[in-house]
Amino acid sequence: MDAAPLAARVTRIATLVAGLPALPPDDGSRYSPRRLTVSWLLEAESVHTEIAHARDLGAFLDWCNRERLDPLTARPTDLAQFKVWRGAGTGGTPAAASTVARALASISSWYTHLVANTDGGVTRNPVAAVKRPPVNRHTSTTAGLTLDEVDALLAAADAQAGARAAAAGRTPTGQARYLAALRDRALLRLLADLGLRISEALDRDLGDLSNNAGHRTLRFVGKGGVHRERPLTPHSLQALDEYLAARAAAAGTTADRLSGPIFATTGAGGDGRLAEPNIFMTLRRLARIAGIASADRLSPHSLRHAFATGAREAGIALEDVQDAMGHADPRTTRRYDRDRHNLDRDPAFVLGARRASRRSGNQR
Template identity: 50%
Template sequence: MSGMQPVPRQIPGLPALDGPAEQVTEVWLANRRLSEHTRSAYRRDVHGWLDWCRERGLDPLGATFLDVNAYARQLEAIPLAATTVARKLSGVSSWYDFLLKLRAVGANPVGGADRPYIDRDHSSTVGLSAEEVDALLERAAAAGERTHAMITVLADLGLRVGELVGLDTGDLGWERGHRTVRFTGKGGRPRRRALTPGAAAALDAYLCVRGGDDGPLFVTSRGGRVDRHAVFRLVRRLAAEAGIADAERLSPHSLRHAFATTARAEGVPLEDVQDAMGHADPRTTRRYDRDRHNLDRDPAYTIAAARVRRAGA
């Protein structure tokens, strides 16, 4: 951005830190294990903050928590959801943490800022019941091999859409008798999951049509990689065809939420669902479980039933 002040430090091995703030951002991103989607989101968030500073003639390296507060209140006035504002500030905070480690700033101004409250027990993602997922899969099966394979993998494994579209044919394999898929999870962590028989069969049927050459697993008619936006549109179209309510508000993430809810309803332990979903914090997994407040699952019933059994012994 023209007019942005250079970072006033010389850091051995990082020549880009002599340039404007945009170059600093690229160095920061290059030093993070991030998916390309997350990298792009962080870049947008930091550039949004830098744009705001530039418009006010403010050197971002001299910004205080008062400036960050003013920025956050402006975002809220657009209005943006509290979760969106919090995410943007998180990206900016990470950028300042990087500069702090390099001693390019004396403090992280986001640290003392008034961040919006986020209800960690709530998610804005529209969920799906197990029956609605079944209906979505039925429509996907009728829409062709590629569509069926993509929706089945999302439904059966609960993958993030970025993980799905990032798959290559070489990521499919076998391990100790299990059909498997390997992928890069959130934070750049390598992960692997077992394919269900249904997902494996759907993928085999799709590969017969696609062909076995290397490259992206899910490809367009022109041979390019299917992007996340196409999957968003696909989920909503299939949901509308299946007569699912709020189809226009659904997303691939709705299937991820349904995965967690159904797994817990079927008695899968929380820690196993957490591991499958790649969550670092079990509270995140609980937030995905839409049925967690169902009174039928109240442990009081289990305790009372055990007391009755003891009394009758």
């Protein structure tokens, strides 16, 4: 990461940690709990993980504050009580087992970091003795999309860009709305065509666009810090090139001279990094326009699921889909394949057809 973005990230995380309750004030030492919390968040493998860690730790420290509990001396029984409280959810809606398990994993990671770095200041990880709620690793609760629904969603993004084109040159607001439509169209195509995680797309800078073996490619850091490179499809490239050309024209330059994030905000300066919540709202709004019944439950991850299912429906080998999605374990890839329970894919049909063929041959 370049020095400027890293400095901005450190400042952002430090500000967040300074506002967390239940921890002692920063005493200025290198290994104070607050400074170690900053370093822990900086070590997150992605911005998405960092945000999840910060949210889970914040919820835990809020709970400690209400319980008048010092988190640095908490015992396993305290964490067991937090688990029950977190599972109860808010507004009378219980939290999913996966949500509670993720929260405990985040807090456990934080305690492990403190134990390793406080030289006896924190002596144990109380989460280690707490039983985690069972989570079904073979299914996913992400709302799915059929391939027809993906096509309808992308068509709605196309229509939005077309509708805003006429007003693009009339006012600064019209220009910003048109650029946003082109950007959203390019991003949704990229997510649908490559099955990327949303963080893998939003964290990319223009310098991550490259060429390799006759393909224009996107380089990125996947889960686990693995450096990867994927080819861009003509479908995605068309939308991406149109967006970057329009963005460059608005900035009075050329596309090859642009810098900053690939998917930028359209406000003052027009070069801020697009935030993940914006994509949720855009995706659901376009899905409603497209008439998709599950619109209000969709997330960018729904397009990743659709990518896996579509690839398997097309007969692409599981290991190739696994490689494309960056999964270390093929069982993870199978979770994304919503068509795997399709009865038409049951091996019994193939074996039965072969048995019939053998019997027919023996009778001749």
